[in-house]
Amino acid sequence: MENVPGGTGFPLLAQRITVNPDYEAFIFRKFDRLSARNLLHLESRLVYLEYKLDQADKQAALGSDNETRRSIRAWEAFEQNSKDETRPEHDRMKMVEEVSERLKEYHETEHINENHVTWVTTTISTVVAAILLLGAIVLLRLLDQDNAQLGMIALFTVLFAGSVAVLTNARRTEIFAATAAYAAVLVVFVSSPSSNHEMGNCTCEVSIH
Structure with missing residues (x-):
């Protein structure tokens, strides 16, 4: 580290902030x-x-x-x-x-x-999208009853539609299309594991002659 003339106070602090090549210490109040x-x-x-x-x-x-x-x-x-x-x-x-x-x-x-x-809105939108997708998948994975799964799909679909309407400038047709695609993903996710689960529980009889 090079010596800074008058190496105290603001000169020294500025040197310590810039000593990291990744500028990780560049954190200032807005x-x-x-x-x-x-x-x-x-x-x-x-x-x-x-x-x-x-x-x-x-x-x-x-x-x-x-x-x-x-x-x-x-x-x-x-x-x-x-x-x-x-x-x-x-x-x-x-x-x-x-x-x-x-x-x-x-x-x-x-x-x-x-x-x-804009940066704050983008961050919030990204977090909300991740929660709505991953949260729905985790909860649906934990539920076994069909009625509970359908209710959860309905709830997350409404939340998704509301978040798209509030956090974006999408038109009604775009909101409808995105919501339909989101609901379809959840329905496919629910239906696929159930069929795999039934296949995993099937018993096979092997006859030995």
Whole structure:
């Protein structure tokens, strides 16, 4: 391990985090609550800027200055007049530029949060799918009575249909097809072991002459 200048505090901690080639120690807080609060602040700021910009546009449209009215219809006039600090277009241009910056920041933050939500949803969907399939197989394997097996198949089929409807964007026809395929797998699983079980319990008489 190489020595880090000022090898204490953050420099030393950063070195120890990166010493593993697999970066297994790269575990950091996501600050979900602060991210949500930051989004709320950005949203509120954008609402306020939208209101101010609308009021400025209305004032320009009702004004008596032809050049000001032209600036709300032609970008060239708006851009040219905004260079004059004494004209109202100057303040409106500053608002437009701030709206652009805040919108970019807002969408970038929102995109990061959406990626996190997508990862969580995918993980939950994978776990639920495994539980519904493996759990149903294990329970059906333990049950011997036909009525109990049919009831368990019905229960897991309803749970599967509900999970597909909630955790995915599948259409009704897709939900129906997936549920039918899931139920068919369980029915086949139940029917196959029973036939094998009967074959295993059959007795054969061997006559020796």
